Amino acid sequence: MSIDVSQFVQTFLEESFEGLDVMEAQLLDLQGDDVEAVNTIFRAAHSIKGGAGTFGFAAVGEFTHGVETLLDEMRSGHRSATPELVKLLLESVDCIREMLQAARDGAEVDAARIATVGAAIEASLGKGEAASADGEAAHGEVNVSSGWHIRFVPEPEVLRTGNDPLRLFAALEELGPLQVQCDLDRLPPFADMDAEACWLAWDLRLEGDASREAVAEVFEWVEDQCELLIEPLREDEGAGAEEDAPESVSPPPVSGATSGTPVPIASVPGSAVPASAASAKSRPATESSSIRVNIDKIDALINMVGELVITQSMLSQVGERLEGSAGADNLPCLEKLLEGLAQLERNTRELQESVMGIRMLPISFAFNRFPRMVHDLGAKLGKQVQLKLSGEQTELDKTVMEKIGDPLVHLVRNSIDHGIETPEVRVAAGKPAAGEVHLNAFHKGGNIVIQISDDGAGLNRDRILNKAVERGLVAPDQVLSDEQIHDLIFAPGFSTAEQVSDVSGRGVGMDVVRKNIKALGGSVEVQSRPGEGSTFTIRLPLTLAILDGQLVEVDGERYVVPLISIVESIQVRPEFVKSVAERRLVYRLRDEYIPILFLDALLGAGARPERQLTDSLLVVVEAEGQKLALVVDDLLGQQQVVIKALETNFRRVEGLSGATILGDGTVALILDVSGLMTLDKQAGGQPGWRPSREHEAA
């Protein structure tokens, strides 16, 4: 039967890349002779090597074998972790990664580089190592005969390793016709007999042209637990063997009993335990056990949960209706129904939480690549940079995690390239020579917050402003606050680097970072103080699949407003509604003027000719530091909604982030607040209401 192993290659590659990341992280972190860390690194290399051979990446297996041997020597204390060795191992990690990536993408590898590193490993291992890997070739020449006479005297304990002589004979029988003669001589008196021990010995006659090696191989697993003689069948022995064999050898010591060519295969006491076993004993318990689940399966599960959530909300509506119209007679039934519903709700919530949990991964998955990157980048730019990570265990949806990787890399690069100064400049400014980049993550509300801070020079306010004026992003006479100026770095086509370096300037600007983060429903802001450093703060939703929403009704249509973006909801008081320049209504809320937005008009759901605000409610929402008041007819209630993408089911609509199905089966659109602001801007509204302009409104 042949089995196609290629179907496991994907998994192998994934876990190998993970293993390489672990190796890299531990190597960068390696201090002194940390046995646990070396163990972890060794195990990762070991798994890659084992899998590589099995899944057809012989070159990778071969290369990794050298690395593994080096690590094994470190593990057993024969070699210590010098900086040169760590560097060599890091380079090896790169090589293995490159080979695997090339294998995955069908690309070419940099053979010269791999050969160089491979040679360095060989050189490091020294001579004479190659022989130790191959302890198998000790059985001597292939000896062919017309058959074999085998004397097999197992130790009494042989059964305790699960080796059953019967199975050995079955295996022998596959090599040729077999005659078995049992020798009962060793049987002790009945009273002394241990029923779990093996007291029997056998004489076997195997005919056919099996090689001595094939015969020996059958006994490979028991060779240290038995007396074994394999000798060629003599032609003249022929038919007489059956009678001769039992007498020709006498039990125990067998080896010397017969003349001719017998070769005692092995007779080793079973207690030889190499010294390395002791060092391998204490296993680090650092790895979090994890499962690998196909994302499609999880998505299907989430879909199911989505349906369950819908069923539940439908049922509760039925329940409420029943409650309203129920007579006294069906009261017990009603109670039951309500009770069941309460339970269903609880179950739903629990199921939902646990299923969502499967998708959640600690952000360390995204952070892990940074130690190496910061290390390399600092060296390249001649800067001393220390990376501090905190909150690595903060969990985040896998999809969000995958998409946040690149923006994070860009921001960290940016901090090192533009933020952290060279050691001389830092010392001159009275700061420690080594700069610090701090990556921090924590949960806040329904969001995850990721901060990238550096203690570098901070943003150069004047330079940013000059550049922005130069590029026509702001008018020369425009008065801007510090925050607004800092925010300009996210404007499309803005780059303050005097020359494009190969570190930061890869044609991807901060505008792309912001765009990508916005696409995830998140936001990015920067705070900076000259001479003290900058902090970039990214806010992201924990998941993209389910959302806490506020259901609102506008002109008979129902919409979902993400709860996270709602500041407050208020009853309209006509005296606070002002009109600006005859074309825009704003609402005075305490000391702020907030633009009023008519959803129906903006989304083209048929604008009502005259807008009576008196009976309406305003939902004040916030995104990107700006507020907007949405006019709604009614607030219907809060609920979790399952987001269905409009792109896959219909097409992308600006201002909407998706749709959901409500308890009664109708579809409600989910509003995308920042999208609404963009739309509003395009439609001629002015979302950024500054204090200086508010007076004309008042």
Added chain:
Amino acid sequence: MAKILAVDDSTSLRQMVAFTLKQAGHEVVEASDGRDALQKAKGGRVDLVLSDVNMPGMDGISLVKELRTLPSYKFTPILMLTTESSPEKKQEGKAAGATGWIVKPFSPDQLLATVKRVLG
């Protein structure tokens, strides 16, 4: 057909082993390290244990030792999946009570042939 416990911390290798054995009609229980395996072995009898040596948590050698102390696993065949072809490494497994070994890398066919040998 036999019920086989496959123990390896490498998912890909474990999947390959499990898939191959299932194709051959065996029932396969998977475990990701020694501790997990011991738990599963105690939970229900298996006819054969295939275990990796190097694993976090509890390694293969310790697993064999633990299993051999259990009455129902006294004689159960236990095969080590090892990349070490050196005699000492194999000895270590044998001393702990392993039945035999399969040296990685191995092909699905080699695996089935070896398994067949211990299942009789």
